[in-house]
Amino acid sequence: MIYRNNPDIAKKYKSKRWQKLRQLKLNTNPLCERCLKKRIYNAAEIIHHKEYVNDKNYNDDNIFFNIDNLESLCRKCHNEEHFEKEKDYLFDENGDLIKNDY
Numbered sequence: 001m002i003y004r005n006n007p008d009i010a011k012k013y014k015s016k017r018w019q020k021l022r023q024l025k026l027n028t029n030p031l032c033e034r035c036l037k038k039r040i041y042n043a044a045e046i047i048h049h050k051e052y053v054n055d056k057n058y059n060d061d062n063i064f065f066n067i068d069n070l071e072s073l074c075r076k077c078h079n080e081e082h083f084e085k086e087k088d089y090l091f092d093e094n095g096d097l098i099k100n101d102y
């Protein structure tokens, strides 16, 4: 995930505003939302941005700080989400998605 290489995005994840929002989301949805649909009760561990945060949109509060863009997930579902959607794609140096042809 590209944000790991961007110190500005890392800073946003450390901000009080994010910590508060993250906690609010966890309090609202303490169980993994995807497992719950399958009637499996797993504690949520990760707050995932449905629309992924990237180098271009991280300053858009409607993406980063929008509770409607957040999903409570367990580690397994979060890994699946990123593995399934990202395995075929890479980011080029402009942050644009390019198809990975291995």
Ligand SMILES: [Zn+2]
Binding pocket: 032, 033, 034, 035, 036, 042, 073, 074, 075, 076, 077, 078
């Ligand atoms: Zn899950």
Ligand SMILES: [Zn+2]
Binding pocket: 047, 048, 049, 078, 081, 082
């Ligand atoms: Zn995620």
